[in-house]
Amino acid sequence: MAQKHGPWTIQETSQKYENSFINVREDQVLQPDGKPGMYTTVKMKAGVAILPIDSEGTVYLTRQFRYALGKESIEVVCGALEENEPALDAAKREVQEELGITADEWIELGFFDLDTSIVHCPVYLFLAKQLTFQEAHQEGTETIEKLQIPLNAALQKVMDNAITHGPSCVLILKAGNTLSSGD
CATH class of the missing domain: 3.90.79.10 (Nucleoside Triphosphate Pyrophosphohydrolase)
Known part of the structure; x- marks a missing residue:
């Protein structure tokens, strides 16, 4: 199910890597201009x-x-x-x-x-x-x-x-x- 994320729309999310310190996620998105794209984010411990x-x-x-x-x-x-x-x-x-x-x-x-x-x-x-x-x-x-x-x-x-x-x-x-x- 699509989810709004500011001006972006996340269509699908997949976990690419995770350990106790880092999490790498790849999102299939609709960019703010409406074109499809991919956005990768890294979440680390605070x-x-x-x-x-x-x-x-x-x-x-x-x-x-x-x-x-x-x-x-x-x-x-x-x-x-x-x-x-x-x-x-x-x-x-x-x-x-x-x-x-x-x-x-x-x-x-x-x-x-x-x-x-x-x-x-x-x-x-x-x-x-x-x-x-x-x-x-x-x-x-x-x-x-x-x-x-x-x-x-x-x-x-x-x-x-x-x-x-x-x-x-x-x-x-x-x-x-x-x-x-x-x-």
Whole structure:
């Protein structure tokens, strides 16, 4: 049965691939111009991105090998939400697992959509303050190096393309804007 989807009409849907993190779907559609077509979408688990910052203005980032890129990447702490897990709980879990950090103050900086054309994956952004450091508990797939740099240096790395990971770029820029405006 045909289903309206904004100006599109979905005539048929087929699941092309699915695992615990990703779902690839192919829809046979009527395009907004009325012509038949196909649209493929990817749905990923929602995610969190966390930028811990201490009272001196030092931020704590990760450097890790990223399989898909085939090279190391400098990033904020990121991770996926478990089913029915609140975003803040996931943020607290991820920053403790990856860097061994807990925080007494959490500032929500909104969310963004990873890619609005074919990917559905909201990423919730957090600034973590009033930090305490403990032992990290990284997953077996992670080889994470903790980097400590001033926020201004992180902002410059975004502008110089030394940090290219999308959620990291957005969060670092939002954090810089939020902290410079005194919010």
